[in-house]
Amino acid sequence: MSKDDSLGESLRKQGISRRAFMKFCAATASVLALPPGMATVMAAALSRARRPSVIYLSYQECTGCGESLTRSFSPTLESLIFNAMSLDYYETLQAAAGTAAEAARKTAMKENWGKYLLVVDGAVPVGNDGVYCTIAGESAVDILTEAAKGAAAVVSVGTCAAFGGIPHANPNPTGAVAVSQIVRDKPVVNVSGCPPVPEVITGVLAHYLTFGSIPELDHLGRPKVFFGETIHDRCYRRPFYDQGKFAKTFDDEGARNGWCLYELGCKGPVTYNACATVKWNQGTSYPIESGHGCLGCSEPDFWDKGSFYQALSTGTWSGATVLGVAAVAGAAIGVGAAVVSRRRQAHLDNEKQPKEKQP
Amino acid sequence: MSRLSDVPVRVVGAEPARAFSRVMAIANEVESMLARLADIGACGSIDLRGLPMAPGDRDVLRRIFAEGEVSAVIHALGSTQVYETIVRGVWWVTHHNEDGKVAAEFIEITHMPEILKTPPDDVADGLEMLHAQLQAFGG
Structure with a gap:
């Protein structure tokens, strides 16, 4: 599968028919609360979209968000969107380790500077100059700061990344903070939840690929389409x-x-x-x-x-x-x-x- | 109390009045959309996953929009069941994933659900495939 393939081409090479793709788009449009008629528009746009490079960083977290996203729904329609992406760095899943892994991240950043999606799960410890979380000799806060500079969009997955979560809880011994407190020069999409609903994560990514922009956010940086109403408002009880x-x-x-x-x-x-x-x-x-x-x-x-x-x-x-x-x-x-x-x-x-x- | 059957267990069913009001709201919306389809040919769709539904509501809805004379199954990334309900022009479309779980579910008010139509690019691919088949068979 070439990186230059469109999303439609890459799916077709995986044996996904156009009708199957339509079905995926219908399900995704449903999750995004788009009018059902938008499924056809989404199919056309996604089919032409280039496969984006995704760099996925994990810090103070329990891997529950990654489990939510990659395990419980596999193989499903939602997994399609991940098959269609170029996941260039994700410590939990990648085969590479040590310097090879870090080299892969730096290469992906260089080749896709300004265009890659940066997904982060986990809070970022800033106490004692970030010494509480280091990878390959660099602190999490330094890696994040560098990676965010070349990102087209930043998505904080899970309450820890979005708001600090449990690492940030009293007495917060590591000085854990949210990603949005480190990345201040571009919008950060907060997909909160402990863990977040998997379709919400893939929905945000599908929205970005379809419309070339991040969805409308609420006052806490969360996509309104998923976080616009309370649980109570929509509860059957x-x-x-x-x-x-x-x-x-x-x-x-x-x-x-x-x-x-x-x-x-x-x-x-x-x-x-x-x-x-x-x-x-x-x-x-x-x-x-x-x-x-x-x-x-x-x-x-x-x-x-x-x-x-x-x-x-x-x-x-x-x-x-x-x-x-x-x-x-x-x-x-x-x-x-x-x-x-x-x-x-x-x-x-x-x-x-x-x-x-x-x- | 010597036997299991002596343990008092009360099975509580859905409360008909409340279930009825939720389902009737959906049914009324379908009615409006069907009227638009009849009058000006405008298609409509209701996304059932986006609605708060209590256990049992769907069963009541399925009884109102029971299976009519047309049904189809699409095998693509899991099955998709499509049937026209006894209310003609109203279709029930259920997309399942490969594990058999429901991925999306719609009531579509249309002459023919989009998922059943052959996509235009597939027609071109079909022509190409037919040429290859005919060559293979010595045509």
Whole structure:
């Protein structure tokens, strides 16, 4: 497969028929919430697109994002997009090691300067001059800074890369920060989630290939098409919330009847993600459908916001106590969520201010 | 309580009234699109994966839009089932991946779903293949 092949040509060489490609585009358009008619437009554009070089860097992370993307969905329609890319550097998957691997990264960067996609998972430690994560003698922060300079677009995969995630959690001994706090001179697409929904990752890449641009982002740098609505907005249990029907324990009658899990700590009302519609394990279900509340894993600092099993009305999510009556007043939660959202925005704005390196 | 059958278990089904309202919203949208197809020939499509659906909703929807007289299976990266529903002009298209899981699902309001048509480039490829076949058979 030549690097000069168009995406359509490279797929055809893999024995993928045009009808199969149409099917892939229909599924991708669905994930991107594009009108179904756009599948034909997407097929035409993707077919002509050049195979992009992708450099995938991994730092403070658990490889859950890589697993989400490459393992659980293989072989699937989504894997097509990865077969069609030139994945030039990815430590988890590449056969090369040591100096050969680093040489491959530097060659790919040089040959595709200004055109490659830079995908990053994991937070970046900046404490003590970045000594907590080094690869081939270079710190993660130095490698990222250099690689970002030649990237056409930067995609932060997972909550750790997007917001610092668990490495950033209190007391954050390594001074872990989000990719967007290192890369400041170009837009960074935050595909948050712990891990992110695989289709969301491939959807962002497909959008870039189809339209030559990154999708519209929300105030936290997340693609609006996937993060535009809360889990609560799209939850099939929402009618029970509106009727004030809540499970009080995980094994009571309310739980058995599938009532709302708000009082059991569900963070759906303040969590923006696509789980409720795209779902997991190839559309099988999502946590709430399996009887557990949302943890809010796609939101900044979700790990430090108190118990997963305390209702939002206790105020631990925002550090405020303004939501005390929300559980019994459906309308109140909308106001409460807005308050939480504004506070979170203010908190993030503060976080985004340049900081001194932490010890 | 000496036997398993003595353990009290209550099986809770979908609540018909609520399921009905969600499904009826979709059915009404199909009705509007079908009217547009009849009036001005405009095709429409509803992406079922993008809608919040409770377990059981899909079954009710499938009963309203049950299989009609036309059905087809496409074998490309897993199977795709296409059938025209008993409501003519309304097609149900389900794309499966190679593991047999649903990758995308649509209700299409059209004379013929796009996925069933032969892509123009494939027609040219088909002509080329036919020439090769005829040569192989001494034509």
